[in-house]
Amino acid sequence: MNKSSTRQKGFSLVELLVALVISAVVGTALVSIFITDSRRFTVQTQVVDMQQTLRAGLDMLSQDLLMAGYDPTESGNFGITDIGLRNLDNNLDTTGDSSITFEMDDNEDGLLDSNETIRYVLYDFPVDTPDGRTDLGRVVGGGGRQLLAENVDAIGLAYAFDQDADRVIDTSAGGNLIWAMDTDNDNVLDTALDTNDDGVIDADDDAAGVALPTLVQLDRIRAVQIWLLVRNETADTGFINNETYVVANRRLAFNDNFRRRTLSTIVKFRNLGL
Template identity: 25%
Template sequence: MRHNLCSGKLVINKRPSRDNDFQFQRAGASGFTLVELLLAVVLAGIVTAGIYSLYRSQQKSYAAQEELSQLQAKMRTALYFLERDISMAGCDPTGQANAGIVFAMDNSIRMTMDRDADGDATEYDEDITYSLYNSSGVIKLGRKTPATATNQPVAEYIDALDFVYLGPDGSPLATPVSDPKKIKSVQITIVGRTARADPGYRDTHVYKNQQGDVILGPMNDGYRRMLLSTEVLCRNLALK
């Protein structure tokens, strides 16, 4: 406020205060409408749902990859034991143990070997049988010896175990092999699956051995499966 004494008169000039300016501006300003608020809520919900969906998708992908990694590890372990023992079948340093393949079927095998060179093949880990067995609804690859008397699990969730026995000329021998001494090599094929099913997956694959024979499938379920196959030379039998 300013005093003006011109012509002997008191003149008062009053400026609008800043508070008045602010009040004036607020009164003239426009706010959000109800439609705009609802639209903002809807957009926020869509963004949140998208982020959650992406998170769930990544989580499922990670879980599937983790299960496949575990499956691959147990399959390799199973194949390692099979290769190791079958390659030793017929080991008989003294020539007195009569070691070799005892019986050879398309889904099981029994073999003997004289590991300690004492002239027999009756000790622990010298008489070995591989086959599949059911334990509480879970199919497992079992390894049985005279010491254990029952199957010991090598790997679980194994859906197929297949053996093809090749003779001296490399041709497959009919199973069960009537004369196991003719076996010179063994083709091994195993199929394993994940422990849990994936609701968004369907296994329509057909699994075959190295001869092209179907050994499993299609299963048409939600389990992911893996096939591993190899051929093992029975070097001790080849010498006989």
């Protein structure tokens, strides 16, 4: 007589526990990978946004500056009129950021019209309800500041010049362009920035600069070097930025969670010194 077996096939408690542990490990790994990939994607997006802001801001500013002093009738009514340092309220302030105001004869009539004076300046947009993030603005005539680029931490401008009006931009003893600023807001270049005369304005230079042997008037300016420093819109708590950035005569040090990028370019004024 055959006895029927009462044993049922299945998983033991130990096997179930092992399976649960493995599933938990795999699940945790998948979640970790997802979070890492998501964060990496976010970082890459922020970096791309910053680079686009830098390039777009510099391009628009450069294109406008190429027209500074445009005067097809040779009226003598157009040029650079102000290079003062300004605060976020658009007022002259020697502790503020670089700004530039210039004119161009857009309609080619030889007369300065209200829409032919342009100013670039840093401010906090929107003016009525500032958000604490500074931006680059463009002012036309007596109008308000128009948003050009967001999240711009700093702008710096330094100028090369032709002091003796020989149609050749002045150079240093080392053969490098002399980049200078107006540090006291009297619209006269007074301080050179490349203190070690290596042709590059960087952290190796004295931020205080060195006094020019002769003051330079605005009508001798022939080129401008532009620095823009931008940051990402939102902070990343997993990132610490303790870098120091060179923006013209300033050394800007941070200790926060914002990524930043800086870019510099040189524009030669094609309508000045003709």
